[in-house]
Amino acid sequence: MSVSEAVDRIIDELEFIEAERRQLKAKGPHFMIVQRDGEQCNACASHRDFAAVYLLHQGRFFQVSLGTVLMRLFDYLARHNRVAQTAKQIENGTRIDLSLRVPRDAVSTSVIPRRYVRVYVRRIRQALGVALRQAGLEIESDAVLASDGTALNEVGYRFHGTFEWLNTAEVQQATKDWAEVPNRVTASTSTHFRGRRSHLGG
Numbered sequence: 001m002s003v004s005e006a007v008d009r010i011i012d013e014l015e016f017i018e019a020e021r022r023q024l025k026a027k028g029p030h031f032m033i034v035q036r037d038g039e040q041c042n043a044c045a046s047h048r049d050f051a052a053v054y055l056l057h058q059g060r061f062f063q064v065s066l067g068t069v070l071m072r073l074f075d076y077l078a079r080h081n082r083v084a085q086t087a088k089q090i091e092n093g094t095r096i097d098l099s100l101r102v103p104r105d106a107v108s109t110s111v112i113p114r115r116y117v118r119v120y121v122r123r124i125r126q127a128l129g130v131a132l133r134q135a136g137l138e139i140e141s142d143a144v145l146a147s148d149g150t151a152l153n154e155v156g157y158r159f160h161g162t163f164e165w166l167n168t169a170e171v172q173q174a175t176k177d178w179a180e181v182p183n184r185v186t187a188s189t190s191t192h193f194r195g196r197r198s199h200l201g202g
Helices: 003-027 068-079 087-099 104-110 114-134 168-179
Strands: 030-035 050-057 060-063 145-149 155-159 162-167
Touching: 030 068, 030 168, 050 068, 050 114, 060 114, 068 087, 068 114, 068 155, 087 114, 087 155, 114 145, 114 155, 162 168
Parallel strands: 030 162
Antiparallel strands: 030 050, 050 060, 145 155
């Protein structure tokens, strides 16, 4: 490699880092929500069996360690991240979602009760904090899952990030695609993900 080629490569890397920094500031981190094989994978599917949640950064996957209930809340907030959701709205919203997809007798045991939302949000933030540190991102977890006041002086929760939904059968190919472009893939530039089963939050 010539000196000029080396300089060009360094410039490209610096430009990439700056572009990624601007994207993180504007849109937040990018997450992949993984569902079991055979599940409908899009931002509108209302009840699914979740396998994992990952933070994607610089071509690497960092698992956000969440249990089943926390993944359900993570998914709900990711699908409704245009507007902050209060505990009451989360309870009612998960009830409506579930009533469309599961037997009536199973709805009551799967709804996220409003009295637990604050505790669940705190646990999600703890898991986000671990993943963000592993990825080397200097972002506070409560900036990713933020608390917003409402007109009725209630607390609403809203994600600052971008999201996509894949099932486990698709994750292997996604991992391969990201690995083929190490340190050069971001949520906004990935040609594999763009236009597929993704939903970009503001």
